[in-house]
Amino acid sequence: MSQVQAAGEVSARKMFGEYGLYCDGKMVGTICDDQLFIKMNEPGKAFAEGHYHEASPYDGAKAALQIKADKLEDVAWLSELVRLSAEALPAPKAKKASKAAKG
Secondary structure: OHHHOOOOOEEEEEEOOEEEEEEOOEEEEEEEOOEEEEEOOHHHHHHHOOOEEEEOOOOOOOOEEEEOHHHOOOHHHHHHHHHHHHHHOOOOOOOOOOHHHHO
């Protein structure tokens, strides 16, 4: 998490035994098998050119930017990639209130 400290409000949530990476409330990627995958988008691809492979983080998942190991400790670079990717993604959809919460 410290590698993306300058990207914005960053958090990780445990999901299916791996982690989802969030920036400013948007899911920007996943951490699977100790690999970082950032959601595919044009600003992220352009910024990360030469420093990623297109790969799926798990079976059945959409292809993502699998960041090469040599960039995982570059705080400024990684923070900028996460920030650009978050800006390019749409805002999360509002969750509908459950029937139990409606009373």
